[in-house]
Amino acid sequence: MKEIIDRAKALARPYRITDGKDFKLAKIDPEEIGEFKEDDKAEAKVALSETTKVLTDLQGKLYAQNQWGVLLIFQAMDAAGKDSAIKHVMSGINPQGCQVYSFKQPSEEDLDHDYMWRCMKVLPERGRIGIFNRSYYEEALVVRVHPDLLEKQNLPPELEPKDIWSERFDDIGRIERYLSRNGYLIRKFFLHVSKKEQKKRFLARIDDPAKNWKFSAADVKERSHWDEYMSAYEDMVQRTATSYAPWYVVPADHKWFTRLVVASALIDALSSLKLAYPELEPEQQAALLQARQALIEE
Numbered sequence: 440m441k442e443i444i445d446r447a448k449a450l451a452r453p454y455r456i457t458d459g460k461d462f463k464l465a466k467i468d469p470e471e472i473g474e475f476k477e478d479d480k481a482e483a484k485v486a487l488s489e490t491t492k493v494l495t496d497l498q499g500k501l502y503a504q505n506q507w508g509v510l511l512i513f514q515a516m517d518a519a520g521k522d523s524a525i526k527h528v529m530s531g532i533n534p535q536g537c538q539v540y541s542f543k544q545p546s547e548e549d550l551d552h553d554y555m556w557r558c559m560k561v562l563p564e565r566g567r568i569g570i571f572n573r574s575y576y577e578e579a580l581v582v583r584v585h586p587d588l589l590e591k592q593n594l595p596p597e598l599e600p601k602d603i604w605s606e607r608f609d610d611i612g613r614i615e616r617y618l619s620r621n622g623y624l625i626r627k628f629f630l631h632v633s634k635k636e637q638k639k640r641f642l643a644r645i646d647d648p649a650k651n652w653k654f655s656a657a658d659v660k661e662r663s664h665w666d667e668y669m670s671a672y673e674d675m676v677q678r679t680a681t682s683y684a685p686w687y688v689v690p691a692d693h694k695w696f697t698r699l700v701v702a703s704a705l706i707d708a709l710s711s712l713k714l715a716y717p718e719l720e721p722e723q724q725a726a727l728l729q730a731r732q733a734l735i736e737e
Contacts, residue, residue, distance in 0.1 A: 443493050444710050446486070447703035454687045454700055459680035464673040464688070469633035471690040473700075483695050487527065490702040495531040497706065498568065500714035502536040505566035507712055508623045511705070512571045514580070514675075515630035516668060517658045518640040519691045520698075521572055524630065528702045529570070538563055541572040550591055554578045554607075555614065565622060576627075576675060579607045584667045608678035619683035626708050627684060628701055629672060630691040634665055 450473060456462055475483055501507060513521045529537060540561050549557045555575050563569025582588045583604050600606060615625055632640075644654040661668075680686045687704050691697045719727065 440493055440496070443489050444706055447490060447493075447706040448710075451687065451700055451704035451707050454689050455704065456676055456680040456686045456688060457682045459677035459686070462673065462676050462680065462688075464631070464669055464676070467631050467688050467690060469631050469636065469690050469692040472693050472696045475696065480695050483699050487695070487699050487702055490699065490706060491528065491531040493706055494528070494702065494709070495533075497709040497714055498532050498536055500716055501568070501709065501712070502533065502566045503716050504714055506622060507714075508563045508565050509568040509709070510563060510571065510618070510623055510625045511568065512574045512576065512625070512627040513630065514573060514576050514628070514672070515691065516632055516637060516665075517661065518637050518644070519630040519632035520694045521630060523694055524628075524698050524701050525570055525572065527698045528705065529568075532568065536566065537568045537570070539570040539572060542574060542577065545591075550593065554592065555610075559614075562618075562623070575611060576679075579604050579611075579675060580668065580671050583671050584664050604674070605678070608675070612679055612681065612684075615679070615681070615684040624708055624712065625684040626704060627679075627686045628704070629676065629686055629688050630697055631672075631688055632691040634662070636692040637662070 453473070454467075472479075501509065513525065515521050525539060529539075538561070540558075542557065545554075545557065558571060558575045561569070589599065589603075619625060641654065641658060644650040676686045676688060687700070689697050689700045
């Protein structure tokens with residue numbers, strides 16, 4: 440197991456951002472596959488299988504220890520592979536210890552609360568892994584690219600500063616700091632897909648009847664704002680990458696590599712928590728032996 444954990448740490452660390460001050464999105468190639476080669480895809484799948492087995496063990500200890508809550512946040516452009524990454528990486532996790540929430544367009548009830556409300560009310564309990572498929576970061580991404588959406592939030596005019604995005608990043612950072620001080624391990628993933636690859640995946644969704652349901656004409660419309668989104672994502676990482684809530688900017692043109700990096704990052708994170716199954720007190724051990732003897736003598 441140690442060998443797999445060490446390998447996972449080495450694979451994930453290059454994509455981990457803990458200080459975004461000098462981060463430039465252009466330095467991350469969406470087509471990158473690390474030290475792998477194109478024909479190493481099968482080898483990577485084997486590595487992912489080994490990794491998910493270790494995750495199963497770590498998640499079992501996390502659940503039994505019941506001290507830490509784990510929050511995983513996924514952000515990306517459409518068709519970057521968020522759903523498939525979550526599906527494959529978490530394939531060996533006990534469903535009782537994992538919860539996934541997908542945040543789409545806010546409801547009327549959501550808009551009648553602060554923008555963090557719908558996310559904060561579904562934070563994972565201690566011992567569980569919570570996954571946010573999109574999150575409160577949408578408020579400084581989609582809303583930033585489409586500022587008219589701010590009007591629907593019914594904010595008092597005097598609370599709409601010129602640099603509202605900077606204020607939101609500041610608030611988000613403070614909340615993540617608060618959560619980290621209260622037993623939450625936070626890891627954030629931006630799956631960085633290229634515009635070329637997104638186009639390829641959109642066409643696949645259109646041409647395959649089994650995937651038609653995944654496609655929306657609005658997805659193509661959003662492509663016209665590509666540069667604006669890239670600028671917003673870069674600013675997001677620059678403003679909110681910290682040691683206690685780091686971003687992983689993961690190349691996403693090759694899904695098999697994306698999944699392996701995400702799984703590796705999660706192993707790196709969980710293995711840092713010193714997880715272990717609870718040890719019984721002497722009187723509890725004695726009671727256990729008595730129970731065992733009673734069962735044998737039945």
